Amino acid sequence: MCYTFHQRSSVDEITRVQRYLMHANRYSTRMNVQAAPMMRLRQFFSETSSANSFEGLRKTVLVTGCAGVGKSELVRRVVRPWVIKDLSGYFVQVKFDQLQQSSPFSAFRSAFGDLCEMIAARGDGTVSKISKSILSSVGGATGTVSEIVPNLVKIIGSQPPDSTEVTGYERQKRFDYVIRKFVSAISLPEHPVVIFLDDLQWADEASLRLMHNLVKQSSALIVGSYREDEVLPDSYLGKMLRMITETDVFKIRVLPLDIGAVEKMVSYGLRMSRRLIQPLADVVLQKTDGNTFFIVELLVSIYNEGLLQYDSKRQLWKWDLDELHTRKIQDDLVDLFMAKINHLDADDRAILTLAACIGSNFSESTLRTLCDAAMPNSDGITACNSTGRPASSITEVDCYKDQGKFKMLLNSLTGVNVKEITMKL
Known part of the structure; x- marks a missing residue:
């Protein structure tokens, strides 16, 4: 039985279709995150949680697979509730950014910052206990941390600078030691810490060394995910993956959806029986190779192009298989998104371009500042906010450490006043 669309604007219908299909995405991930990987991951954590501590585990969890197959969702659905509900611990998730590879420890800065916010939110009792643990562990090296x-400072308050200054190799050794002690001071048996590092294929070398250091000698558990088809053999991650052994890592590979899972996903999304949607599911699998994210975007795309229509009289979705086979439909995710971007008006494309200059994480206020400076005669950002979508809740991050690269990106945009923008930021 399908949901019936009321007579609304095309924008409302598209939004509703996207909402149904995103529910289908979550449903498919939930049932296909896939039984075998989910069971393996749950079994691993059940075997390591008896003492509520990861001290001595000396192992990391790595989730691999192509982009869009549900690696991050697997970790969120299995690991996050286990850490927060079962262990009363801290679960922190951060992503490495392709545009921030020249900024060492960018993801770790976000992870540790989020961790401090979580600790502070638990109240003075927890803050006092963690503060004493940190100061006892790192001593006079709080400046290094x-x-x-x-x-x-939200946890330990203002502290004097480090008592001794070292340089070169000795400084690196002290940094590794102090950060390791800092993490162990927070990851206590009653409140263990799990740090999920997403998109390791974009991690900088310093972050990967720190990750390896924490895995070997801290009481926190590090979970990582990466796109296996984007790891170059001579990259630092590629070399590291060749060096690690089965005793160092618990590895899970997430595969694309098979035809049965695609049928379930399309059936759930369109609220129709698997028997009726089976021909459409075959075309979807052929076009997407079972990529979960691509499936959702493709269905929305063919709906927008009029190739997928809702019959309100019969309360069913309908499609023309011959048209789907003969009409040129983007069967590459990048091409599909490029086509979507090209259909936007000039102001919306300019906003996306400016957002891309910042990186993957930014606040609405930062984007508004950029738009006000670069597009003074446009109301594009206002138009975006009039759709009724909630404002972004992404925490502001320091996106401007590499000012040279940022200015270079802005200079590539025609008509952008780089000096005015950087002064406002």
Whole structure:
């Protein structure tokens, strides 16, 4: 039985279709995150949670697979509730950014910053206990920790600078030791810490070394995910993956959806029986190779192009298989998104371009500042906010450490006043 669309604007219908299909995405991930990987991951955590501590585990969890197959969702659905509900611990998720590879420890800065916020939110009792644990562990080296944990002051208050200054190799050794002690001071048996590092294929070398260091000698558990088809053999991650052994890592590979899972996903999304949608599911699998994210985008795309229509009289979706086979439909995810971007008006494309200059994480206020400076005669950002979508809740991050690269990106945009923008930021 399909949901019947009321007579609304095309924008409302598209939004509703996207909502149904995104529910289908979550449903498919839930049932296909896939039984075998989910069971393996749950079994691993059930075997390691008896003591509520990862001290001595010396192992990392790596989730691999192509982009869009549900790696992150698997970790969120299995690991996050286990850590928060079962262990009363801290679960922190951060992503490495392709545009921030020249900024060492960018993801770890976000992770440790989020961790401090979580600790502070638990109240004075927890803050006092963690503060004493940190100060006892790192001693007079809190300045070293502050290099990578800027908001540490929320936990331990203001502290004097490090008592000794070292350089070169000795400085690196002290940094590794102090950060390791800092993480262990927070990851206590009653509140263990799990750090999920997403998109490791874009991690900088310094972050990967720190990750390896924490895995070997801290009481926190590090979970990582990466796109296996985007790891170059001579990259630092590629070399690291060749060096690790089965005793160092618990590895899970997430595969694309098979025809049975695609049928379930399309059936759920369109609220129709698997028997009726089976021909459409065959075309979807052929076009997407079972990529979960691509499936949702493709169905929305063919709906927008009029190739997938709702018959309100019969309360069923209908499609023309011959048209789907003969009409040129983008069967590459990048091409599909390029086609979507090209259909936007000039103001919306300009906003996306400016957002891309910042990176993957930014606040609405930052984007508005950029738009006000670069597009003074446009109301594009206002138009975006009039759709009724909630404002972004992404935490502001320091996106401008590499000012040279940022200015270079802005200079590539025709008509952008780089000096005015950077002064406002």
